[in-house]
Amino acid sequence: MFHPKSLVVGTLVASTLFAHSLACAQALVLSAAQIQSLGVRFSPVTAAAQLEIGASGRVVLKPDAQYVVAAPYPGMVSRVLVAIGQPVRAGQPLATFASPQLFEAGRALTEARSQANLARQALARDRSLHDDGIIPGSRWQATQARATEAAATVRAREAEMAAAGIVFSGGSGEPQLVAGRAGLIAEVNSMPGTRVDGAAPLFHVVDPTALELDLLVGRDMPAPTGGERVEVRQRGATGQVAGVVPVSDGTAAVRVRAVLDKRGSLQAGESVNAILHLRGAPDATGAGRVGVPPTALTYWRGMPGVFVATKTGVRYQAVVIEAVNEAAATVRGALPAGTRVAVAGVGALKGMLAGAQ
Template sequence: MSFKRIVAASACIALTAFPLEQAAAQAVAQAVPLSAEQARSLGVRFSPVATSSGLEVGTHARVVFKPDAQYVMAAPYAGMVSRVLVSVGQTVRAGQPLAGFLSPQLFEASRALTEANSQAHLAQQSLARDKALYDDGIIAASRWQTTQARAAEANAMVKARRAELASAGIAFSGSGGEAQLVASRGGVVSEVNAVPGARVEAAAPLFRIVDPAALELDLLVGRDIPLPATGDRVEVAQRGVGGTVIGVAPSGDGTAGVRVRASLERRGDLRAGESVNVTLKLRGAANANAAGLLRVPMAALVYVRGTPGVFVATDKGFRFQDVAVASTDDAIAVVRANLPAGTRVAVTGVGALKGLLAGEQ
């Protein structure tokens, strides 16, 4: 083959291969003219981007009660519920009666308290009498010390008997001194397992009281998401919810994910048991490589030939700028791109711009 034919063949190969290899790069760098009137007719609207101080990750969370948000009122002794004074959904305050309660052990505890009060009263009388005798020099110091010890023992017994009834959640009220099971804390009654006339065993759960405002978020974060740290922010923007990560632990199901707990400063209208979409703001992941992170509306993100990017406004039209997607949620995408803050990107009419770009190519 002659030298001229070799050169011609090489030129032909270059003309056919170069567009195939460089088409994507040309598309990225290509600017498409678009007047303001044409943009309005196509429904195109541009919005400025902002720098991102942290990596934002969209995930799911379950709304759960705090560990101390629920309290169970149980039967202190084996006995019988004489009457029920509250119902499910009712708000109660601390010390409010929940049910009447009868039990032989309860009566024995009440009798022991009465006896202890009587002994303490007698001990105080002896203490006052012996003090006067000791001051007059009639009795010895040893007898005065013995009387003091007996009075202290009697007072300690009274405190013990009162503590027993208090820990049982029992109060005596009314002219007849009816024994009543009272709420140890305020909240909303979520369960009533007591039935008037029913006999119950000791420690049988009768009432469950919850604090509806004591909520947390429970997140299961997969291995494809950067590991959050204590202090990272958690938000549910659509519900007015904001919180902070308070704990990270390995998942108990043997997977590579982690369980994340977040406390809430603003709980919005969340209710226990529901699942919500949340945004994790990972400060540590952003600080490791924060250069070039931008927040753009999710609607601005577009894929051209599988390459993610945004349409950037120019003086004469627009151009496609490829980006590296760091994280996304329902509303915001955090991307890494060589764009200054304030750069305007298309947020509506993106499909029309993509069609124009394809036509120019």
């Protein structure tokens, strides 16, 4: 009587035998004399630590390294107090600024402070009266509420002025736009007497030391991953990959953002050639990234691979091609250090492999 379990066992055995026969079929037993007569020569794979790819790009400022001082209200720039390239410190005046709305905001702040002062006086008076039992608790609670509201109004008006980036000079009380952080003046977009709209950018302050690299890696190169090392040797700069995104122009290239831990002599805006040091650690399938001569690559049953030297001859090993040029090829495969691959006579080995099927 037929039992379903026997079918399962038979299927497993058949699969095992097929895999074994396939592995045997991809191995060729050859003597040293046969290898020599076929013109087969071998070359070792390149160690992963030696894999480097080039990328071109630009030196850019970090997004947080730039700061814009804008007009808080529609108004007029009375005087400009700084010039392009001038270093400034946080809170340093950049220009004097006049605006009806600004003076209205200043008046509202002064009024709020006056009301808060009156509320504090009333609070002190009613506390004493309440303690002496002269006024009821409800009036004491109402006085407390008015004092709290007055203090909150002052904080709101002060926050508005702080967000506007305005201070009033001690002598004349002239309103001044100030820098929100230290840096260099990169742009001045106003002249004395210029009338500007609210939120119009007037000054551009940058930190010239906060740099990163914006690199482009072509489609024929393996894409780096986060944390891999980046180097600009000619400028003494080093860093690491912080992000990789595909380019949306259909070229299959990727953009790489690299943060610098050593700036060297790099300057913002210049174009550079960088070197990416790719890790060769095995991936989830156990395949590591290595370099092989381009002449070692061939195709068998539509899959790329190389012929690996063994004790008894050669064996065909499938690989995944990541990049190829005239000088070298980068592949992923089970090719540990010391592996030798055929770089000549590959066609003859492929013919023998086909004849053995």
